[in-house]
Amino acid sequence: MREPTGLRARLGRPGSRSVVVLATLAAIVAGCFGAAGMSLLGWQFAPPLAGxxxxxxxxxxxxxxxxxxxxxxxxxxxxxxxxxxxxxxxxxxxxxxxxxxxxxxxxxxxxxxxxxxxxxxxxxxxxxxxxxxxxxxxxxxxxxxxxxxxxxxxxxxxxxxxxxxxxxxxxxxxxxxxxxxxxxxxxxxxxxxxxxxxxxxxxxxxxxxxxxxxxAPWWLWAMTATGALLGVAAGWLLTGWISRRTEGDGASTFIAALPAWLCAIPLTVAALPLNEQVGRPWSEGVFVGLHAKLAPWPDLGFDYVNPVAGLAVAAFLPALLVAALTRRTPAGDRLWGDDSAEAR
Structure with a gap:
């Protein structure tokens, strides 16, 4: 039977639907962090309020x-x-x-x-x-x-x-x-x-x-949107690179995929800028929410680190390390959510 083509093939797992789901979640998370990074950078150039x-x-x-x-x-x-x-x-x-x-x-x-x-x-x-x-x-x-x-x-x-x-x-x-x-x-x-x-x-x-x-001035919205698009592209491409690097190596696939899957849903929800500023303009909730993705949370005891960013590191750093250290082998075990028996 002819193997599937399209997104799954480009991600290096033509027999897996789950890799598309994981790549999509990774793109969303990376897009949120990209938007947060560009937003914080842009605020440094906003007109001063004093005076x-x-x-x-x-x-x-x-x-x-x-x-x-x-x-x-x-x-x-x-x-x-x-x-x-x-x-x-x-x-x-x-x-x-x-x-x-x-x-x-x-x-x-x-x-x-x-x-x-x-x-x-x-x-x-x-x-x-x-x-x-x-x-x-x-x-x-x-x-x-x-x-x-x-x-x-x-x-x-x-x-x-x-x-x-x-x-x-x-x-x-x-x-x-x-x-x-x-x-x-x-x-x-x-x-x-x-x-x-x-x-x-x-x-x-x-x-x-x-x-x-x-x-937020209009150019800050533009910077934030640019950061989001760059983050989405980076998240998708990195997931595809990791998938292709670990294809055929069951142990590497398992080590790379397990932390990402365990953190996928909570990380995606936590990365979204959903911080409502009650009784204030809705746009403030967007930028305060983005700020909360990278800034420390001293009110919860995180004086120097951001727990959402820490969760992202825990989810994707093992995959990046494994992909960098693994040599690509011919297709074999596909433990990265390979849910298509026909691919075998």
Whole structure:
């Protein structure tokens, strides 16, 4: 009977359907890592965030006539890159969430002192939104009102300090929030009212504030897509090379294929950029997810290595070593998922 041709033949296993599956999974994984690598490289050339708010007058658009404090003013009440050993002039592209779990875009925070106007939080927030629309901002979400104060954690809607299922925070604070975009920036506005302290004492966090973060420029999307395509091609071609090198050598095929098959499904799922940034633009989830494929995970104890990258090394390094050290022999045993008895 005539042997199959096409993809299986090009991969060196004309009698095996499984090799096509494995090559496809390897291409997906390599594509994700290629996209992650190019994404991280591209972010190093993104325009700096420091100084943008004051230079563009965004603070005056949000809070006209009010004294606005930020990291540049030495305020201790706002998020500061100094918390990460950096200066206000160097905002990293990605930072840990305030609770230390998960990652989000790097950002700058600005706030004003509470006043009679800000205490009417919904009316004040509506006025801010309308001013931003007049200034050319595109509103990305309706005004939401929630209990508690959003602590800027993007892993859950409205932050971990606000009550949500499983979090029994009791508070009389109500906060209104929305986000908007303009010219490569994402602005998220918050305005809280209430005490949130015993005996009705004032809480310095109960005030109006906003954050500004960069969004991915168009050329970063192009770089990321290029990295993904190069990764897909490399993953497919390397799998084909390994398959052809180990064809006919049962022991080498087994050693090369076993770790790859054991890690195939969990690695493929882990490599996909599926990190949702709740209540934020969907594109942030893509790039935060890509960042998570190569950056350390200190919140889970991986201070210097990335567990997803480590799993990829465990899956494919044995195959690469075996293929490099194995001499190609005439077709014999095909333990690399050879599921076609007719090939024999």
């Amino acid at each position: 943008v708010v004051r230079a563009q007058g965004i603070d005056r658009e949000v809070f006209p006539g009010l004294t606005v404090r930020g990291c540049e003013d030495g305020s201790q009440d706002v998020f500061s890159p100094e918390d990460y050993g950096l200066s206000c002039a160097h905002v990293p592209p990605f930072v840990l969430n305030p609770d230390g779990e998960g990652t989000r875009y790097g950002f700058m925070e600005y706030r004003v002192d509470p006043s009679a106007a800000t205490r009417d939080n919904v009316a004040f927030t509506t006025a801010v939104r309308d001013r931003l629309v007049d200034a050319g901002w595109r509103i990305g979400s309706d005004i939401r009102v929630h209990d508690g104060i959003d602590d800027l954690d993007t892993s859950v809607l409205d932050g971990t300090s606000a009550p949500f299922p499983g979090n029994d925070v009791e508070t009389n604070v109500r906060e209104a929030t929305f986000w908007a975009t303009r010219d490569g920036l994402v602005l998220e506005f918050f305005n809280a009212t209430g005490t949130d302290s015993p005996y009705g004492a004032a809480d310095p966090d109960v005030t109006a504030r906003f954050t500004v973060a960069r969004s």
